[in-house]
Amino acid sequence: MALIINEECINCxxxxxxxxxxxxxxxxxxxxxxxxxxxxxxxxxxxxxCMEVCPVDCIDKDAKHVESQEDLYQKYLKLIG
Structure with missing residues (x-):
């Protein structure tokens, strides 16, 4: 599942x-x-x-982009390929 930044973002x-x-x-x-x-x-x-460093915890799972760990790993492999 991809992540999404919500409206609480302070543009830090x-x-x-x-x-x-x-x-x-x-x-x-x-x-x-x-x-x-x-x-x-x-x-x-x-x-x-991004979630680790965000001071206002404004990053969530994006329910519109559901992906398994395997899907995410396959995407990673395509991105580095």
């Missing part, structure tokens, strides 16, 4: 550089996560790094 800029897949970018009002690039850090780290 700490999540973007932590993403190993460059899935996070500045949106019109808050940061956004590209679900095609988000692997929840599978293949890179044990836990999503």
């Amino acid at each position: 800029d700490v999540c973007e550089p932590e993403c190993p897949n460059a899935a996070i970018s500045q949106g019109a009002d808050i940061y956004i996560i590209d679900p095609d690039l988000c692997t929840e850090c599978v293949g890179h780290h044990g836990v999503p790094q």
Whole structure:
């Protein structure tokens, strides 16, 4: 399942550089996560790094992009290939 940044985002800029897949970018009002690039850090780290560094806990699982751990790993393999 990809992640999503909710409206509580304070644009603190700490999540973007932590993403190993460059899935996070500045949106019109808050940061956004590209679900095609988000692997929840599978293949890179044990836990999503953006969630680890977010000071306001505004990053959630994206119910519109449900993926298994295997799906996320396969996406990771395609991204690094």
